[in-house]
Amino acid sequence: MASIISRNTNSLRSLCFHTLTRCRSPLPSPPLADDALQHRPPLSLLQSVSLPKGLGTLSLAIYQKCLFATSTAETVNQGGEASKKAGEASSGKEDKSGESHQSSDSGKSVRGGPVSWLSFLLLVATGAGIVLYYDKEKKRHIEEIYSASKEVKEGPGVGKGAIGGPFNLINHDGKNVTEKDFLGKWTVMYFGFTHCPDICPEELLKLAAAVDKIKQKSGIEIVPVFISVDPERDTVEQVGEYVKEFHLKLIGLTGSTDEIRNVARAYRVYYMKTAEEDSDYLVDHSIVMYLMCPDMQFVKFFGKNNDADSLADGIIKEIKSYKK
Known part of the structure; x- marks a missing residue:
């Protein structure tokens, strides 16, 4: 009887050691996601696994935890790889969008200052036009005054009645x-x-x-x-x-x-x-x-x-x- 119990104990120890070796992770395990919970092995599956005889309720509980840890680690690893691939894809898209945005910006003219050359030329042209128009109107006004005064002086009837x-x-x-x-x-x-x-x-x-x-x-x-x-x-x-x-x-x-x-x-x-x-x-x-x-x-x-x-x-x- 003692030899049977000792043999079963050694078998349980080797099984747990093998399982724990697979579950060991260099980093702390992150919180379980919804997908990991969904992939949790059901109790019926654990119950269907044939255990060596002589293992009691305590051995069954330990064995169940080991299986759950194994499945969870695999799920987390799969989720991490998927997240990594998604991150690489998104970073690739961002790189491509950045490249396209940079290329599109390179096609546009960079605004050098608050006033462009075209605005400056338009301003100069407008100022020159205003000055020329003012000079023209001034000359015309002076000519009108001179003509009017000349007509008054030379008029046949204006000066005769006044002086x-x-x-x-x-x-x-x-x-x-x-x-x-x-x-x-x-x-x-x-x-x-x-x-x-x-x-x-x-x-x-x-x-x-x-x-x-x-x-x-x-x-x-x-x-x-x-x-x-x-x-x-x-x-x-x-x-x-x-x-x-x-x-x-x-x-x-x-x-x-x-x-x-x-x-x-x-x-x-x-x-x-x-x-x-x-x-x-x-x-x-x-x-x-x-x-x-x-x-x-x-x-x-x-x-x-x-x-x-x-x-x-x-x-x-x-x-x-x-x-x-």
């Missing part, structure tokens, strides 16, 4: 003079005063020189006229002595305060006496020469910016182009 009119004054010889005494002659009229320190003498010298130049160049007789805007001091005698200093043909006119005011208003002349210091004062006034046609109608005015030559040439040009 000029009847007057009644006294010349430097003491005779009454009206605008009718100048009919049939080209007349240049200048407004000033005899006590003027610099402007009036300069303008009258320029007028006298222009009169002589016009006579030499075209043979046209011009009548220069000086009208005082200082009636309080510019008496007939004072005006007579004053005009002789510039030209023999220069006619000096003066009058009462009302008469001077009326003629200045008719010719749109500004004048105003400055602050008085006894009898020494100045008169601020317009510095303009008016060219009047033989009908005593206004033709053109000439400002201080003209010298004797330009004044003479301008008067000759206006006389030659004048139409009644």
Whole structure:
């Protein structure tokens, strides 16, 4: 009896040793997955395995655990190999997709900065177009203003009604003079005063020189006229002595305060006496020469910016182009 028990014990030990050797794994066993549970050997299969006689309930339990461990290890190994193959396949797909994505990106142009060359060229072209358009419109606007001002100056009826009119004054010889005494002659009229320190003498010298130049160049007789805007001091005698200093043909006119005011208003002349210091004062006034046609109608005015030559040439040009 003792020999039988010893033999059965040795058989059980060798069986368990062989089974445990197959179940041994270098790494800890991971948790069992659902597939491993599904492949767990059923109890009926374990019961159907023929065991050596004499093994008790304890031996059966140990044998069942060994079989379960063996089947579980194989299932886990199969699942690990499947997961490894799936990982390799997915990594291959990722590599391929990465390669394709890289190749597709290599076909596209890389944006070098916030502004591309095309945008920069479009911006430059747009700016140049705006500048050219602005210059063109500016030139057109200036030409329109020049044309409009020229039409106003040369218009037949605009200047006639605005500048000029009847007057009644006294010349430097003491005779009454009206605008009718100048009919049939080209007349240049200048407004000033005899006590003027610099402007009036300069303008009258320029007028006298222009009169002589016009006579030499075209043979046209011009009548220069000086009208005082200082009636309080510019008496007939004072005006007579004053005009002789510039030209023999220069006619000096003066009058009462009302008469001077009326003629200045008719010719749109500004004048105003400055602050008085006894009898020494100045008169601020317009510095303009008016060219009047033989009908005593206004033709053109000439400002201080003209010298004797330009004044003479301008008067000759206006006389030659004048139409009644």
